[in-house]
Amino acid sequence: GMTGQKGWSRQWRDPEPKAHYDVVIVGGGLHGLATAYYLAKAHGLRNIAVLEKGWIGGGNAGRNTTIVRSNYAQPGNREFYEHSLQLWENLSHELNYNVMFSQRSHIALLHSPGAIDAAARNYNTMRLTGTPDTEIWDLSKLKRAVPHLNYAPDARFPIMGAAVQKRAGTARHDAVAWGYARAADALGVDIIQNCKVDGIARGGGRITALETSRGRITAGKVAFAVAGSTSLLWQMAGLGRLPIESHKLQAFVSEPLKPLLDQVVVFGMGGAHFYISQSDKGGMVFGGDLDWYKSYAQRGNLPIVQDVAEAAMSVLPCLGRVKLLRHWSGVVDMSMDGSHFICKTPLDNLYLNAGWNYGGFKASPASGWWFADLIANDRPAPMIAPFDLKRFERGVQIDERGAGPDCK
Ligand code: FAD
Numbered sequence: 293g294m295t296g297q298k299g300w301s302r303q304w305r306d307p308e309p310k311a312h313y314d315v316v317i318v319g320g321g322l323h324g325l326a327t328a329y330y331l332a333k334a335h336g337l338r339n340i341a342v343l344e345k346g347w348i349g350g351g352n353a354g355r356n357t358t359i360v361r362s363n364y365a366q367p368g369n370r371e372f373y374e375h376s377l378q379l380w381e382n383l384s385h386e387l388n389y390n391v392m393f394s395q396r397s398h399i400a401l402l403h404s405p406g407a408i409d410a411a412a413r414n415y416n417t418m419r420l421t422g423t424p425d426t427e428i429w430d431l432s433k434l435k436r437a438v439p440h441l442n443y444a445p446d447a448r449f450p451i452m453g454a455a456v457q458k459r460a461g462t463a464r465h466d467a468v469a470w471g472y473a474r475a476a477d478a479l480g481v482d483i484i485q486n487c488k489v490d491g492i493a494r495g496g497g498r499i500t501a502l503e504t505s506r507g508r509i510t511a512g513k514v515a516f517a518v519a520g521s522t523s524l525l526w527q528m529a530g531l532g533r534l535p536i537e538s539h540k541l542q543a544f545v546s547e548p549l550k551p552l553l554d555q556v557v558v559f560g561m562g563g564a565h566f567y568i569s570q571s572d573k574g575g576m577v578f579g580g581d582l583d584w585y586k587s588y589a590q591r592g593n594l595p596i597v598q599d600v601a602e603a604a605m606s607v608l609p610c611l612g613r614v615k616l617l618r619h620w621s622g623v624v625d626m627s628m629d630g631s632h633f634i635c636k637t638p639l640d641n642l643y644l645n646a647g648w649n650y651g652g653f654k655a656s657p658a659s660g661w662w663f664a665d666l667i668a669n670d671r672p673a674p675m676i677a678p679f680d681l682k683r684f685e686r687g688v689q690i691d692e693r694g695a696g697p698d699c700k
Contacts, residue, residue: 304477316511320344321353324517326473326660332479335668340481347490349469357621360654361398361460365414366692368678389471397555398460403449411455425458449561458508464502492529496666515643520623522646535628540583544620548574559607566603592619630693635680
């Protein structure tokens with residue numbers, strides 16, 4: 293602004309699509325961009341394109357509530373998310389781009405002795421398996437840290453304590469998309485926006501070409517990272533049905549306030565689900581649960597406004613007169629056990645990254661890292677081997693819904 297916006301250089305190129313790439317990644321969200329970056333950086337591939345139907349970061353990447361944590365308890369998930377958190381801790385340096393990663397603590401409120409016991413079991417498991425910063429706080433410690441929660445003893449769900457991960461926090465989601473894009477572009481990756489894949493040609497058990505709004509593109513390998521649109525692309529490839537449903541998830545931001553909340557606070561009782569933090573601009577950023585019907589619409593609606601406002605008032609009554617500034621929705625790819633897919637597919641040269649449910653923002657660095665590893669080496673590393681489509685056939689689900697009292 294101070295320069296009159298003159299002389300600013302592009303952060304990444306705006307290339308015309310080539311007729312052929314070694315790897316084409318469909319989806320210019322965080323997972324697609326991170327995958328392209330690690331394919332180039334860690335595996336030395338150069339002839340890569342990311343095809344995005346709109347603008348990069350215009351999907352869930354730029355619509356989430358930016359919570360990053362690694363407090364998962366299931367084997368498989370806990371190693372994966374801890375690896376992701378470690379990548380977050382160095383991401384601004386790695387990309388030479390300030391992603392504003394703020395490790396301000398994630399505080400999940402607990403409302404019954406049973407919830408405290410269950411959280412203690414999970415958090416002790418995490419401490420023993422490589423995530424040392426997980427703690428259970430009693431009420432007096434919680435009150436000192438967050439004095440203005442609703443501690444009324446006659447509240448519908450009185451607060452009894454909290455499960456806390458101290459290295460968890462938030463990041464600026466747009467900056468993550470831009471940082472990965474700039475870094476990938478610098479390594480030669482073509483980021484092609486306004487390029488929608490709307491047809492897929494197959495032959496000999498492989499994808500032979502992608503029909504796009506900017507012409508036909510052939511590729512040695514094709515990778516889907518399209519989040520809420522996964523089932524559409526899967527059907528386009530003639531592969532039938534997936535264990536994924538697409539649902540809307542809405543989020544909200546208030547008018548800017550003076551500093552009010554230093555942490556991420558999460559509440560999940562009585563069917564409610566609510567999480568809140570304060571952005572660096574002062575807006576209270578918060579969200580709730582899914583719209584329980586399936587949809588591809590990226591629009592909010594009023595019943596969820598009421599639902600989330602009620603939860604907000606029960607946890608932080610001091611928000612009562614705050615004005616809502618904006619409200620929006622993304623389309624999330626809900627898997628049937630709450631866990632993701634990074635895997636090969638029935639087609640030889642097609643790779644799948646999907647099923648991120650409520651929680652793929654925090655996963656972005658590790659998702660890109662391990663998806664790139666899969667694509668480059670054509671075999672799943674042990675870190676992602678359990679996260680395939682066949683786990684439902686095997687009956688080995690990774691049942692950790694990415695939402696709830698100790699989550700989001
Ligand atoms: P996206 O950004 O959705 O990327 C997919 C891209 O594919 C899109 O840009 C889309 O335009 C493109 N695409 C689709 N079809 C085509 C096509 N045919 N051709 C070309 N391109 C195509 N996670 C957390 O960890 N913490 C949170 O606090 C959190 N809060 C959330 C709040 C909301 C309201 C929402 C909606 C999600 C939230 N998430 C959160 C989840 C997280 O945002 C997603 O899991 C993650 O962003 C998904 O990966 P992505 O960034 O690659 O997806």
